[in-house]
Amino acid sequence: MPERTVPSFGKLLAHLVSRPTILMEVCGTHTVSIFRSGIRSLLPEGLTLLSGPGCPVCVTDQSEIDAALSLASLSGVTVTTFGDLLRVPGRDGSLLDTRGRSADVRIVTSAFQALETALREPERQVVFLAPGFETTAPSTAAVVLEAAEKKTANFSVLSLHKLVPPVLRVLAADPELAVDGLLLPGHVSVILGEAPYSFLSERHGIACAIAGFEAEEILLGLTELLRQIRTNRPTVRSLYGKAVRPEGNARARELMERVFRPVDAPWRGLGVIPSSGLALREEFLPWDAAQRFPLPTNPAQVETGCRCGDILTGKLTPPECPLFDNPCTPASPVGPCMVSSEGSCAAHYRYALRGTP
Ligand code: SF4
Ligand code: SF4
Numbered sequence: 001m002p003e004r005t006v007p008s009f010g011k012l013l014a015h016l017v018s019r020p021t022i023l024m025e026v027c028g029t030h031t032v033s034i035f036r037s038g039i040r041s042l043l044p045e046g047l048t049l050l051s052g053p054g055c056p057v058c059v060t061d062q063s064e065i066d067a068a069l070s071l072a073s074l075s076g077v078t079v080t081t082f083g084d085l086l087r088v089p090g091r092d093g094s095l096l097d098t099r100g101r102s103a104d105v106r107i108v109t110s111a112f113q114a115l116e117t118a119l120r121e122p123e124r125q126v127v128f129l130a131p132g133f134e135t136t137a138p139s140t141a142a143v144v145l146e147a148a149e150k151k152t153a154n155f156s157v158l159s160l161h162k163l164v165p166p167v168l169r170v171l172a173a174d175p176e177l178a179v180d181g182l183l184l185p186g187h188v189s190v191i192l193g194e195a196p197y198s199f200l201s202e203r204h205g206i207a208c209a210i211a212g213f214e215a216e217e218i219l220l221g222l223t224e225l226l227r228q229i230r231t232n233r234p235t236v237r238s239l240y241g242k243a244v245r246p247e248g249n250a251r252a253r254e255l256m257e258r259v260f261r262p263v264d265a266p267w268r269g270l271g272v273i274p275s276s277g278l279a280l281r282e283e284f285l286p287w288d289a290a291q292r293f294p295l296p297t298n299p300a301q302v303e304t305g306c307r308c309g310d311i312l313t314g315k316l317t318p319p320e321c322p323l324f325d326n327p328c329t330p331a332s333p334v335g336p337c338m339v340s341s342e343g344s345c346a347a348h349y350r351y352a353l354r355g356t357p
Helices: 003-018 027-035 061-073 083-087 095-099 111-120 136-150 164-172 186-192 196-203 215-230 248-258 283-286 308-312 344-353
Strands: 021-027 047-054 077-081 104-107 124-131 157-158 182-187 209-213 236-238 260-267 272-282
Touching: 003 215, 021 027, 021 164, 021 215, 021 283, 027 047, 027 182, 027 344, 047 164, 047 308, 061 077, 061 095, 061 111, 061 157, 077 095, 077 111, 077 157, 083 095, 083 104, 095 104, 104 164, 111 124, 111 136, 111 157, 124 136, 136 157, 157 283, 164 186, 164 196, 164 272, 182 186, 182 215, 182 308, 186 196, 186 209, 186 248, 196 209, 196 236, 209 215, 272 283, 308 344
Parallel strands: 021 047, 021 182, 077 104, 077 124, 124 157, 182 209, 209 236
Antiparallel strands: 260 272
16 A cells, blocks of 8 residues: 555544444455554544454364364365365364374365366365355355266365355344444455345444455445444445446356355354355255265364454454463464464464564
């Protein structure tokens, strides 16, 4: 961001804050960008910025990691997923730990790469652990369709996908949260459009701005939220250029809807949220790892003292967790918010505590 715009935004924010105001950035990508660009230092008195539940890695439940661990322990099975997920702790350690115990766990950069692995190694059963919100679910759906078309018998998906509007519904209804405005993620909104958020402003009076991830785009989003709050006219407004059409990306949503159906899903620290996850539809069950392999049912949760649920709902800031920095650090995370580079505990640790540029 050009230096000269920093003070002007600082003054503008101060001018727009008409009363004590709480805003929440929903997405972890926003969280990191806010730290990295020094936006926190611009926040005027009376304006509080909280981090929300917008990192699929952070909200992956312990039971889901336990299911992945049990898959990784099966002979002949190769588990593939994105790098961040490998370090999320389950009941008996993380997927990374299992690699030391002869499990075949591999990092991929896309669902397509996981399918390619299966096609290349027909003697192995390749499972793709699929985390992510509406941004990544369409590409998982496309890969499932391709696997079905090719009748690939050694590929399956464990869907950990989660949906953003249902968790926002829970947040908005939480009387302890009392957020005045939400900074909504640009990439998720490219798929969803604006309509799925309208309940936030219409029913709960929460201001909403969809913003990109550059510092200036975030600052524009914050000023838009403050304007809505100041004029008492909450609405959903996109500042993400032409990328977000009001109706979103219908083709991507059709793809998701063709392959997945909504199901109740467990969120780390937040419990089970109705219709907030995606399971494969019946015609794609042969490619559903949950059907193909025996998985633990209702695994007991281990009490770690991690306060991720409170962090993800803005009730605590990371430094207020008794485990923050001791013993929980990015090198030795106790909870998932410290794992992902975009988790709020990791962002606080790196930028606020250690001052990493
Ligand atoms: S790791 Fe980042 S991009 Fe991936 S989900 Fe978490 S916040 Fe979003
Ligand atoms: S500091 Fe660690 S233990 Fe505490 S909430 Fe964050 S991730 Fe969980």
